[in-house]
């Protein structure tokens with residue numbers, strides 16, 4: 463495929479191979495963008511931002527709605543593209559394609575709901591007779607930098623709200639998975655988005671990412687990826703708005719009164735779907751003494767069945783070519799690396815705890831805080847968990863890996879800054895002006 467910048471599809475002689483991570487086959491190539499390409503993309507986007515700023519919400523919403531319709535018509539192709547470049551199974555690729563459509567559709571709704579507020583200035587000393595209100599305006603150019611593991615939906619989570627809010631947007635997709643993002647650009651253009659208002663530059667983060675993040679024409683960076691790159695971007699960005707959706711090592715607490723069958727099912731799903739390469743994958747399973755053995759017995763066969771046809775039950779993580787075997791580690795202590803760092807693979811670590819206080823203490827004992835869950839039938843303990851666990855998403859009687867695309871979603875601590883979900887992302891992709899009428 464070609465990349466899109468300067469209002470047109472462009473090619474370069476230097477290209478990047480896009481390979482299927484499962485079998486290593488080259489499925490396509492994309493141009494390798496340079497710093498000069500980023501500069502030229504931004505020059506056009508400055509014009510695009512003016513067009514978008516003047517476009518009525520009704521029209522922005524209509525473009526997004528048409529794009530969602532085209533995504534529905536092309537769901538099979540999008541799902542297959544996601545599966546081929548990311549390596550996830552086709553069912554997961556198709557599911558991601560349908561979620562991405564939903565994200566764009568919700569963005570179309572939210573484009574029509576951007577409101578400002580009246581400020582009661584007469585409540586301030588000297589405010590008598592004055593009338594104040596805010597105006598919410600687009601920020602201008604949004605840079606959307608995305609990771610490999612959800613190559614379409616995480617792009618949609620940035621591009622949908624950026625357009626809904628009236629911005630121009632430049633996408634820097636992960637070098638491993640640029641094809642789904644380029645296909646979304648095709649769809650948005652077909653749906654009527656002005657070509658000046660969007661760019662998708664394909665190239666290495668180390669070379670063009672820095673150029674993009676430091677350029678003063680970019681007013682907002684929306685980044686999803688690892689803590690290390692997110693931290694580097696925050697340091698280099700300067701005075702810009704940033705949203706950071708970073709990694710985690712999500713805890714699941716299983717108490718003595720839990721429905722163990724349900725807990726084991728959902729830990730298997732939350733820990734191993736998409737090969738565990740999900741930011742909210744269950745990683746640390748904290749189980750109270752009374753049910754520790756029973757829980758492990760319930761979990762093991764479920765992980766075996768998650769392996770699928772031809773695979774074997776796993777006791778320890780072995781690599782087989784490009785595949786890593788699903789792994790359960792038991793009796794893991796909180797000091798071990800697997801309890802502290804993000805693993806981002808198909809493994810869970812199970813730890814025995816003596817009750818809810820220790821479970822909460824361990825749940826909070828990492829730098830991350832993106833998603834956490836608890837299995838218990840006791841509402842008081844469930845609410846204690848919700849109040850005391852430092853996490854952006856908290857699930858009661860479900861696994862950590864659940865997200866509705868319309869909900870506010872984002873991490874605490876080193877898991878990030880700000881929220882996604884179109885309604886919430888639009889707030890972060892707009893700025894507020896204060897207007898005072900002096901009577």
Ligand code: NAP
Nearest residue numbers: 609610635636637666667671672687688691707708709741
């Ligand atoms: P990554 O290595 O941090 O890369 C993410 C993006 O940053 C890629 O597009 C990458 O480009 C780019 N990049 C690299 N260096 C850069 C630089 N100096 N300046 C600007 N951009 C740069 O992450 P990943 O391995 O693709 O994804 C996995 C990580 O994402 C995990 O930590 C996971 O938890 C996190 N994640 C978080 C969420 C969330 O919602 N919180 C969702 C999904 C994933 P290249 O590909 O060209 O290097």
